[in-house]
């Protein structure tokens with residue numbers, strides 16, 4: 147057993163409102179550079195829809211991920227090593243810019259410069275690739291909120307698959323007429339897979355998985371732009387920077403995560419639906435699990451190699467591997483472990499790609515409640531809820547194609563659990579006697595359901611993001627880290643510098659900002675400023691409340 | 704004159720090639736890439752690029768064999784001059800034409816596809832001129848050799864000994880000087896190509912990823928150590944001032 151730690155994420159799809167805040171803040175943080183105009187490390191797709199890049203899930207076309215060979219061995223779907231080298235001069239199945247979209251801006255200058263006239267000046271769209279006038283025909287979320295679904299809904303690879311081989315029942319459920327269709331949002335980032343196909347496809351070996359936290363990164367100094375990784379990744383989450391000629395991908399915001407801050411997308415998520423935490427897994431069994439013959443068994447197998455951080459054997463093995471004790475503590479508090487393995491309500495996206503993805507999804511349940519209400523039932527009573535799971539507005543078959551390689555029973559199990567939680571908690575919040583038979587029906591204890599409810603419904607910042615900080619043993623070398631003199635009453639403190647107030651080494655702004663930001667995020671009161679020692683950091687004042695010291699004291703009348 | 708051309712220039716080119724490559728590897732790893740433009744255009748690239756690259760690989764092998772292996776060795780193996788020459792001309796012509804056609808497609812594509820043309824730098828243009836002329840001149844020598852039939856100049860008695868002598872540091876200037884003029888021009892442009900090689904996108908050839916055949920699929924790597932002051936690693940030439948005893952970490 148080789149215990150390794152993996153930073154991973156859970157997204158609760160029930161809560162996603164499709165606001166794209168995560169995408170925009172991610173883009174501002176990471177891809178607002180020349181060469182990455184078309185790149186969205188985080189994108190939010192409306193499903194059903196084609197996704198970004200268009201139809202990326204059609205692996206017969208894009209040949210991403212792994213497959214099991216005739217002798218049960220795992221191999222890249224796009225071909226073995228020799229084939230990759232022989233086709234290196236022109237990647238056979240690389241998506242084109244048109245499959246993503248041609249990025250554009252507007253010619254805003256004409257709005258300012260246009261001479262006085264009778265007509266309103268128009269800011270024309272300009273291609274960011276050629277600088278020429280362009281016609282906007284597609285974007286990263288052109289089919290947002292089912293835009294154009296009446297014509298293009300059938301182009302969703304999953305719909306196409308269901309139409310082709312599912313029972314007539316599923317077929318009948320999928321409709322694109324207004325008021326009969328269904329939709330939900332699917333935010334996507336790189337999955338930081340345990341068995342990444344991007345990495346296996348990279349001829350230079352420039353893509354690596356960090357031993358400490360499992361984050362998958364591209365070494366920009368070693369990438370030579372062979373672009374095989376783009377084909378390799380079945381989620382199409384590796385992008386080619388067309389200016390630098392290098393591959394780039396989601397970094398899991400590692401500079402933030404290293405100091406204990408959540409990723410930008412999680413931090414800014416309006417629905418507060420993202421969870422971050424550690425998962426321990428057995429690295430020795432990764433290849434074996436990925437080679438599981440049965441697609442639908444992959445999910446269970448993947449759960450199997452996720453190790454229980456409370457198990458003494460695992461703890462001992464982890465210690466032998468040099469995983470620090472505070473990391474083990476974080477792993478025990480990890481919301482990802484809880485949702486994926488303890489409550490088993492979070493599912494991996496497309497396990498059949500065999501990359502063992504580590505961003506997990508709690509499938510959406512909401513529409514069933516509305517449906518029942520419309521039909522005049524008591525929408526959250528357990529009896530009607532369970533019965534209606536396969537009457538869901540979002541067909542179970544569709545979710546199954548996304549999260550369980552088509553295993554609808556598994557989806558129904560998860561949805562039942564979520565429904566049970568609602569039903570059970572309703573009794574609790576209405577002050578009725580909780581009904582223990584509801585959790586029992588879905589194989590859970592009352593305590594467990596309550597824990598799950600806490601995590602899914604009311605978890606605070608610190609429960610949603612359990613991020614152990616990196617141990618840079620030479621952290622004292624880091625710029626702007628508190629120096630060793632900054633202990634209480636040491637010469638590094640403001641107040642007591644050797645030469646009076648404000649002498650000595652000031653706390654660097656970044657450290658101050660960092661603490662102030664954390665205070666604010668985790669405080670119950672507005673603009674608390676513990677770490678500022680009575681001063682106010684205007685950069686972090688959000689306009690709420692009256693931080694002490696910002697305004698002159700009010701006259702008591 | 705001959706001494707300068709065939710005794711000095713080659714070493715200058717070699718020095719630029721080696722020194723330039725080392726310099727670039729040390730200071731511009733980030734710029735070391737194929738700068739692929741497949742994202743913009745794929746249809747023409749799919750024909751042109753493999754044609755060019757595979758053709759070029761054969762041409763390289765041909766040059767290595769022709770220049771490095773002495774005539775006496777092949778004769779010992781029982782390969783007659785006539786047979787050798789016929790083969791070399793045959794394969795050389797095919798490979799050369801493939802390469803040239805491939806290159807032609809690529810240049811046409813570069814010129815006509817808007818985004819690809821936009822992404823073409825002056826450096827690329829210079830490189831294309833030198834590369835194309837080296838290639839054309841090479842084909843020209845081949846064409847001359849074919850038309851001359853059995854009278855063709857035997858470069859394995861002039862160019863090859865000179866080329867090998869370069870590596871003994873005792874350049875056989877006279878041998879090269881005796882070669883016909885087309886070889887002279889071709890060799891000069893070739894030297895120029897080597898000299899600019901490290902400074903163009905051609906460098907990607909030096910990191911041909913053959914180790915891919917042997918490495919494990921999954922690469923684990925430890926988080927980068929952060930030995931420098933500052934949140935960012937110091938760039939060469941930008942190390943912080945100070946003496947060791949001032950560094951807090953040293954205590």
Ligand code: SF4
Nearest residue numbers: 336337339343344379
């Ligand atoms: S999802 Fe991320 S880690 Fe997985 S194959 Fe794609 S780029 Fe690699």
Ligand code: SF4
Nearest residue numbers: 162165166168415417
């Ligand atoms: S910010 Fe949150 S709610 Fe908004 S689209 Fe992203 S994941 Fe969904």
